[in-house]
Amino acid sequence: MLGNSSDPAVEWPLVGFSQQNREYKGLLVLDMLRRQFLRKTSLSSGALLLDYGGLLSSPSSLTSRDDKTAGGTLEGTVGFLNEGSVEMNALFGEELDGRLYTDLDSISEGENLTPESRFYVRTRASKLLPDPKNWTVSVRGLVNLRRSMGIGELRAKSRSMGAHLMECAGNTRAAHFGMISAGTWGGVPMKEVLGGAKLTNSGVRVLVQGFDRYAGTSVTSTPGASWIFDPEDLESSGAFLATELNGAPLSADHGAPVRLVVPGWHGCACIKWVDGISIVRDSAEATSQMLEYAARTHQTGMPRLAKEFVPARIQHAAMPVRVERWRAEGKISYRVVGLLWGGKEAVKTLGIRCNPEEDYKPVEKLPTPQPEPWTVWSHWWTPSERGVYTIRLAILDPALKPKRLESGYYARSVEITEI
Numbered sequence: 001m002l003g004n005s006s007d008p009a010v011e012w013p014l015v016g017f018s019q020q021n022r023e024y025k026g027l028l029v030l031d032m033l034r035r036q037f038l039r040k041t042s043l044s045s046g047a048l049l050l051d052y053g054g055l056l057s058s059p060s061s062l063t064s065r066d067d068k069t070a071g072g073t074l075e076g077t078v079g080f081l082n083e084g085s086v087e088m089n090a091l092f093g094e095e096l097d098g099r100l101y102t103d104l105d106s107i108s109e110g111e112n113l114t115p116e117s118r119f120y121v122r123t124r125a126s127k128l129l130p131d132p133k134n135w136t137v138s139v140r141g142l143v144n145l146r147r148s149m150g151i152g153e154l155r156a157k158s159r160s161m162g163a164h165l166m167e168c169a170g171n172t173r174a175a176h177f178g179m180i181s182a183g184t185w186g187g188v189p190m191k192e193v194l195g196g197a198k199l200t201n202s203g204v205r206v207l208v209q210g211f212d213r214y215a216g217t218s219v220t221s222t223p224g225a226s227w228i229f230d231p232e233d234l235e236s237s238g239a240f241l242a243t244e245l246n247g248a249p250l251s252a253d254h255g256a257p258v259r260l261v262v263p264g265w266h267g268c269a270c271i272k273w274v275d276g277i278s279i280v281r282d283s284a285e286a287t288s289q290m291l292e293y294a295a296r297t298h299q300t301g302m303p304r305l306a307k308e309f310v311p312a313r314i315q316h317a318a319m320p321v322r323v324e325r326w327r328a329e330g331k332i333s334y335r336v337v338g339l340l341w342g343g344k345e346a347v348k349t350l351g352i353r354c355n356p357e358e359d360y361k362p363v364e365k366l367p368t369p370q371p372e373p374w375t376v377w378s379h380w381w382t383p384s385e386r387g388v389y390t391i392r393l394a395i396l397d398p399a400l401k402p403k404r405l406e407s408g409y410y411a412r413s414v415e416i417t418e419i
């Protein structure tokens with residue numbers, strides 16, 4: 001069974017990281033303070049009050065202070081219910097069962113990158129990984145295109161490929177949906193790696209394979225990561241082989257010395273430790289990695305051939321990442337902060353509802369234009385009674401029908417005990 005539950009080791013962490021100055025000290029401090037605060041208090045009344053507004057007053061800080069936040073005090077956050085108790089922002093496990101889940105709960109407006117150390121990991125580097133010094137990526141197959149690029153050449157040709165997010169198609173509630181992260185990448189466009197060969201409309205496909213032999217046996221995953229692409233999709237997505245993440249060489253767990261990044265596609269297509277590219281027949285069979293991820297990338301059934309796969313693009317999606325409890329003039333109100341990502345088109349209206357009996361209302365604060373690679377939104381909410389609420393987002397633009405979002409996949413519940 002390939003449902004999301006088969007991948008308990010979901011993925012994870014984001015923290016204040018301003019793209020302009022590559023600093024995230026303010027955020028980390030805030031994060032630490034907040035954590036200490038949450039640990040020391042049960043968030044009950046009489047608890048020490050932490051004034052986020054004051055802490056966040058520097059211009060580079062995350063939370064923009066609108067009228068309510070300026071006059072009020074942030075008392076704490078309300079945790080999401082039924083999401084499992086996995087460790088966040090920390091590497092654990094080994095090889096195919098190794099993970100790091102990005103903690104999204106401290107993300108704030110204007111924050112658009114995940115520090116490398118908190119960028120989610122789904123599969124850690126193999127203990128058998130060969131020495132990167134002698135790494136080569138060979139290109140071979142049907143067309144007359146035998147070439148190979150050494151890691152030295154790839155590094156020398158690497159340049160900025162922009163900011164892109166990555167999300168595991170198996171991103172799950174059990175890991176607080178922490179298998180999503182965003183970073184700036186450096187690398188070499190696939191087009192160049194393929195020697196500029198004209199592959200589109202030539203009846204071939206491109207198989208990208210990574211090193212996938214492990215010392216141990218996995219309990220969660222099938223080894224053998226490779227994906228077969230329509231050359232057209234590689235070109236239109238701007239796919240590249242990456243050697244750098246956030247301005248530093250890739251770490252082993254993120255695919256060093258070189259990995260594929262397919263902007264806008266799910267992580268399962270972004271093969272790590274790339275060691276071979278093959279030009280294969282149009283009728284090539286889907287790889288085991290493609291089959292493992294078929295359901296999670298919205299395929300119809302389990303297609304036998306690679307060409308029967310629809311592109312594993314990330315559709316529009318949105319979720320709450322934090323529910324803050326504020327007090328202003330003795331009154332309590334809540335602020336829901338969340339992410340919007342995926343899809344190509346800008347979203348005109350993002351709808352939110354905190355209760356299945358209600359209609360969706362437009363999210364109050366949705367930045368326009370929506371920044372790349374993801375957007376942080378916020379919405380004030382005053383529940384009328386105590387109880388459990390399920391917060392769900394919807395894209396209200398009629399032309400957009402993202403399957404996963406509409407299925408309720410990213411809905412998250414909280415219990416409100418104070419009103």
Ligand SMILES: Nc1nc2c(c(=O)[nH]1)N[C@H]1C(S)=C(S)[C@@H](COP(=O)(O)O)O[C@H]1N2
Binds near residue numbers: 120211253
């Ligand atoms: N060689 C190899 N590449 C791989 C995988 C793998 O198991 N082996 N996992 C894929 C999956 S399912 C995801 S979500 C992304 C995760 O990349 P990250 O760990 O750098 O976040 O890598 C992809 N690339």
Ligand SMILES: [Mo]
Binds near residue numbers: 170
């Ligand atoms: Mo994944």
